Amino acid sequence: MKDAESGNRLGSYLRARRELVSPAQAGLPPGGNRRVPGLRREEVALLAGISPDYYLRLERGRDKNPSPQVLASLARVLQLDETERAYLLGLAAARPRAPRRKRPEHVPARVHELLAHLQIPAFVEGRAFDVLASNSMAVALSPRLRPGHNRLRSLLLDPEERAFQQDWTQATADFVAALRTTIGDDTDDPRFVELVGELALSSSRFRTLWARHDVRGLDGGTTTVHHPAVGELRLHRDKLPVDDVILVLYYPDKDSDSDEKLRLLAALAHTGPTGTAHDEPTDSPRPGTT
Template sequence: MTTMLRTGAGLSQSPRDPGGGGTSHRCERRITVPGLRRDEVAMLAGISADYYLRLEQGRDRKPSVQVLESIARALQLDEETAAYLVGLATDRPRRRRRTPKETVPSGVAKLVATLHLPAFVEGRYLDVLAANPLATAISPRLVVGANRLRDVFLDPAEQALFPDWELATRALIAGFRQSVGTDIDDPRFIELVSELSLAGPRFRHLWARHDVRPMQGGRLCFDHPQAGRLTLNREKLLITGTEGMMLVMYHADPESEDAEKLALLASATVPPTPSANRTVTCVCTVLTAAALALNPSTTTRWSCSWVGARRARRTAGPVLMVASAS
């Protein structure tokens, strides 16, 4: 809580005196950090500047809810962040406890497996607890046992999926802080935060911001290695009867190019049958012949992947129809 109060108000400090408690002998120029000064926050909250300083320094660890709500209003915190601030100061016993194993309800697991959309279950600590093949087609890291924080911050291949990686990480950390809430003594929480804080400066910077945002839906843009630029809607639904598990689903706008790409990705996840293999071979043979007839001098070898089939369909649609029927 003390860190959150310090970052909430921008204080004028000298370069050699980051605490604001002394003067610099080498440089008298003052650096002004954008935001309210400590005494301004105290005045707007209706408390003394000395009391606000004691809260900042952790010398008063039991402020009333009314005081915290007044400070939240002075800092213009949104509802989620204000609730988080009040929760940090709630007087309740803390004890280290073993993190219980998160188990996906059987009905939800069956639902994920049968959905024709990319879907996975995310635990309280952003562990992937269940995922269907189409979700894995979006990202190979969306598999049971993976952790979204580790992958997004530490895996270069996962980072490459997000055109705006910095925005994605900011939203991810804000949602993680909201999900964990005040259980900051949980061993699982300590393990993750410690590991990622040591791994790189990006996580440390975002964690120090104390941003809080509810786990909710939105639009995500991917740079998919096969489908190219892919923009999908993301829905996050709380699974009742669990401690913060979320059912996450991606879907495209109807009749859009993104919907077509998603459908092609879905078709690639269907296990082929022996008869389907014969049909694909026939289709590829006829398509290759059609391509050579259209451009005999071409040296391009046609691929039987869905990307090649899509490209061929645009230039040789009637041939594809005949081949599929044969």
């Protein structure tokens, strides 16, 4: 993230978002010989009620203090939702700051105890989607949920994770957008810099999604996965903040087909492939490595 984008994050975001709005979506005739995707700069300026020169200065980082009224107009033209609008306002309000010392992400002892008692897949993740701790049910659901793995890296680079996801395309879009939201103004955080740099080099899918500047939360929801042993599972996801980390829970509807399959998976996880019982949470001394 030590690139042109980090020095002009507001302009990069405006440019990325206008390229995603078609003339038809903005109520304009498509016209001919368009050399850019989405809206032209002068079209955004016209629709927002500002001068083309001023909008150009915003995109090029020459003016980083637009008024709330201008930002509201730009958000309307760019058709931003509530999360995206808040992100835009945050970019405009950001000010240079001294680098902050980052505390190591720590899983409280009580959470390890909780993981050991839970009978559903549960794990702890850090801000960059590093798996910090997990129970045996989480590992039975996916070996990529062992501590030391990174969920986004697995999603983008591991073929088994791609097959595991019913809708890999949507999952990657959601995770990358959530990462950008989480990063916020912590563009100098070493873990974020490392992860973004690695994925930018290794994944064309990541490069495409990162260039879109999508932002959204990745909290509760429902997902469908394809487990190699028990088949399709439809699971709800909840994320609960605990101190500086996140406890993630996956669970099915009670008495559903997925509930029955998860009980089967629990039996398999308890005995293991050799028939030896094992049911303990695991922890990683170095989150972010695989």
